[in-house]
Amino acid sequence: MQHLVATHPRRRWFSLSPPNTKPSRVGVFFLTGVRIGLAVLALGGLGSGPLALAQEPPAPPWERTRELIRMVRQDCGSCHGLTLRGGLGPALLPETLRDKPPAGLKYTILLGRSGTAMPPWKPFLSEAEADWIVAQLLRGFPEEPK
Amino acid sequence: MMMPRILLFWWWVLLAPWPLLVWSADPTLRGTGDLGVIIERSVGRALIVNTSSNSIINRVDGLGDLSHASVVFSRDQRYAYVFGRDGGLSKVDLLRGTLEKRVIQGGNSIGGAISQDGRLVAVANYDPGGLKVFAADTLEPVADIPAAYGDGKLSKVVGIVDLPGDRFIYSLFDADQIWIVDLRDPKSPKVEKFSNIGKAPYDGLVTPDSRYYLAGLFGEDGIALLDAWQPQQGVQRILANYGRGEEKLPVYKMPHLRGWAVAGHQVYLPAIGRHEVLVADTIHWKETARIPVRGQPVFVVARPDGRQVWVNFAFPDNGFVQVIDTLSGQIVQTLEPGKAVLHLEFTPRGEAVWISARDDNKVLVYDTADFNKLAELPAESPSGIFFTSRAHRIGF
Numbered sequence: 204m205q206h207l208v209a210t211h212p213r214r215r216w217f218s219l220s221p222p223n224t225k226p227s228r229v230g231v232f233f234l235t236g237v238r239i240g241l242a243v244l245a246l247g248g249l250g251s252g253p254l255a256l257a258q259e260p261p262a263p264p265w266e267r268t269r270e271l272i273r274m275v276r277q278d279c280g281s282c283h284g285l286t287l288r289g290g291l292g293p294a295l296l297p298e299t300l301r302d303k304p305p306a307g308l309k310y311t312i313l314l315g316r317s318g319t320a321m322p323p324w325k326p327f328l329s330e331a332e333a334d335w336i337v338a339q340l341l342r343g344f345p346e347e348p349k
Numbered sequence: 350m351m352m353p354r355i356l357l358f359w360w361w362v363l364l365a366p367w368p369l370l371v372w373s374a375d376p377t378l379r380g381t382g383d384l385g386v387i388i389e390r391s392v393g394r395a396l397i398v399n400t401s402s403n404s405i406i407n408r409v410d411g412l413g414d415l416s417h418a419s420v421v422f423s424r425d426q427r428y429a430y431v432f433g434r435d436g437g438l439s440k441v442d443l444l445r446g447t448l449e450k451r452v453i454q455g456g457n458s459i460g461g462a463i464s465q466d467g468r469l470v471a472v473a474n475y476d477p478g479g480l481k482v483f484a485a486d487t488l489e490p491v492a493d494i495p496a497a498y499g500d501g502k503l504s505k506v507v508g509i510v511d512l513p514g515d516r517f518i519y520s521l522f523d524a525d526q527i528w529i530v531d532l533r534d535p536k537s538p539k540v541e542k543f544s545n546i547g548k549a550p551y552d553g554l555v556t557p558d559s560r561y562y563l564a565g566l567f568g569e570d571g572i573a574l575l576d577a578w579q580p581q582q583g584v585q586r587i588l589a590n591y592g593r594g595e596e597k598l599p600v601y602k603m604p605h606l607r608g609w610a611v612a613g614h615q616v617y618l619p620a621i622g623r624h625e626v627l628v629a630d631t632i633h634w635k636e637t638a639r640i641p642v643r644g645q646p647v648f649v650v651a652r653p654d655g656r657q658v659w660v661n662f663a664f665p666d667n668g669f670v671q672v673i674d675t676l677s678g679q680i681v682q683t684l685e686p687g688k689a690v691l692h693l694e695f696t697p698r699g700e701a702v703w704i705s706a707r708d709d710n711k712v713l714v715y716d717t718a719d720f721n722k723l724a725e726l727p728a729e730s731p732s733g734i735f736f737t738s739r740a741h742r743i744g745f
Contacts (some may be wrong), residue, residue: 244618277540277689277707277730281602284434285391285416289457290475291505291522291551291603315599320549320567322599347391 213230247262260334267332269348275326275336276347282320286345308337350697378576381426382697384443385736388418388706389429389729395431396728400696400703400736403714403724407446413437413453419460422740423485424467429735430485432461438472443737450488454481462511465743469532471509471517478503480519480673482532491535491648498524508553508564508606509637510744512577520550520573527553527575527584546573546584554606555744556616558630558652563587565606567621570597574634588627597622602663604621604647608744612675619646619660626660626673640661640676645671645700648692651675652717653699661690661704670704672720682720686713691731697738705731 262268276285282292293299300308312333315323324333339345384406387396393415397407414419414435416445421430428449431439436455441448457476463469469491470484479495480698496504504521512518515532527546531539548568555562564573571589576582604619611617611631618627620639626649629636642668651658658673667689672682687706695702701723704713707730714724 273708278601280416284414284457286414286434288414288435290417290434290459320551320600320603322601 260331260338262335263332269334271328271332272345272347275340275344287340295340295344297341300341305334305337305341308340309333312336378617379444379736381443383737385694385703385734386420386429386431386441386443387731387735388415388420388733390415390418390707390732391730393433394729395429395441396726396731397440397441397446398700398703398726403701403726405726405728409441409446409448411448411451412439412441413451415458415732420733420735420739421461421463421470421736421745422735422737424740426737426740428485429737430463430470431459432458432472434458436472436474438470438475438483438488452488454483454490459505459507462509462517463511464511464515464517464532465673466515469515469535471530471532473509473519475505478505478521478523479507480506480517480530482535482538485603492532492538494530494538494540496521496524496528498526507551507732510553510555510562510608512555512562512631513559513743518553518555518562518577520546520553520569522549522551525550525568527562527573529577529580533566541580543580543584544574546575547571547586551603551621552606554608554610556611557608557743559743561631563606563610563616563618565604565618565621567600567603572618572622585634588629588636591620591627591636591639591645592623598624598645600645600663601665602647602667604643604645604649604663607650608742609650612651615675616675617649617651617658617673617675619649621645625663628656628678639677640673641669642673642680644685650693650695652695652702653697654715657681658715659693659702661693664689667691684715684720686715687711692733694734694736697736703734703736705734707731 282290283295284290287295313325315321352564377600383401385398393412395409396405399406412431413433415433417434419432429441436453436458438454439451455474456576458474460471461472468485469482470485471480482492484491487610496506498504504523507520507522509519510638518529520527527543529541547566550564553564562575570592571586573584574587575584600622614631616629616631624642626640626642628636642660644662646660647663649660660671668685670684671680674681686704688708691705691707693702693704702717712726712728712731716723
């Protein structure tokens with residue numbers, strides 16, 4: 204299974220490990236888990252629509268990906284909840300976001316929503332990173348690595 | 350010749366351990382006045398800590414989603430009631446280090462309060478918006494007060510604190526209201542409502558004498574003030590237009606209010622969307638100063654004696670803590686305790702302060718007189734720190 208993922212042509216879009224770097228000893232266990240998990244996602248997803256997968260925004264480099272996951276879980280989480288099930292802000296789960304256009308979600312993240320408590324995150328995120336976050340939210344946001 | 354030796358052998362095996370067994374069956378007696386709870390938010394666990402020995406003495410798991418959590422204590426300081434994000438209300442025994450009882454009472458809650466006599470625990474819920482009240486000993490439901498407004502919508506409830514006489518006061522984030530509920534007869538709660546108190550109250554506090562309730566406003570510059578001794582006088586606005594019409598900065602974390610804002614006859618409050626602490630006097634409620642600080646304040650907490658006020662900040666300045674000297678009104682110390690400082694709590698009389706650094710996975714203890722670090726404790730994503738001395742403070 205892991206071999207299959209490692210040689211999969213679309214591996215980069217699902218792997219959270221940086222290209223061309225050797226994962227740390229501690230990270231290997233986690234990465235293996237993530238790869239297997241993502242492989243399941245990928246195989247499930249391929250059946251329903253390979254085109255949608257082809258449009259996945261590329262993941263940022265591994266270190267940055269870690270930071271983004273932490274930022275969403277912890278800092279977005281202070282209003283939306285660590286589990287993203289909502290708090291002062293609404294839930295950010297796939298089922299609550301499904302009907303909303305991804306571009307709208309992206310600009311809500313980058314520019315905030317005036318008249319609400321949602322601040323603009325543009326000072327801390329690139330557009331590509333916001334795209335990546337939206338894509339992850341729509342499929343169920345990854346947990347923080349331990 | 351051999352007999353005594355054999356006897357000695359059996360004496361050691363059978364009789365000598367007895368005192369040990371008896372001793373372990375009768376645990377050392379201790380009080381709980383120097384204990385507290387630290388929330389490990391990402392793992393749903395509470396650490397029970399001792400502020401005399403600066404140590405972790407126990408761990409209690411299974412408290413659910415604690416991404417936002419707050420704690421009140423029973424009046425005997427033995428039990429901690431933990432309010433979790435997932436609507437969980439957990440009763441933790443600090444002496445045994447066990448989870449005594451846990452109920453899921455709502456979908457999403459923000460905090461709670463315990464009544465003056467210690468018999469009722471009230472939980473403020475976001476979803477379904479309203480207040481739920483429980484018997485403190487059994488956690489059996491006692492009353493349910495939906496925060497209905499307009500045409501039957503439910504508002505998120507924030508800023509709940511206790512008032513004397515089995516009453517609670519709180520704010521309705523979506524409805525711009527303050528409610529006082531009287532639970533002297535829990536079967537028929539009496540609710541007094543105050544409308545148009547200001548846009549989007551985000552949290553509230555009551556002064557240590559229980560007289561004034563302050564609700565911080567997110568939707569406009571200013572604080573709503575209600576004299577709970579003379580509620581018929583209605584809500585007035587203080588510190589109005591403190592932003593002087595300037596564009597406010599984006600707010601990455603909501604500030605928190607509690608009675609710790611009061612130091613002597615002054616109240617120190619976080620300015621929303623500004624790098625400032627606002628100061629007003631608690632007699633005329635006029636602005637007396639504004640103190641520029643490192644970032645947007647989240648917790649502005651007076652040391653119990655009121656001589657210092659410690660401030661932490663929202664992302665991205667959440668690595669800093671600043672100390673205001675209340676005599677001079679100046680910042681006398683800037684600390685960098687660690688990454689993502691989420692909370693701070695003073696020991697009962699304030700000789701030390703405990704600070705949680707979420708992203709460094711540690712809690713730091715500082716001497717408040719010379720700012721030296723006294724201890725460093727490991728904790729997984731620590732957030733709120735709550736000491737049992739809160740049990741005897743009105744509004745905590």
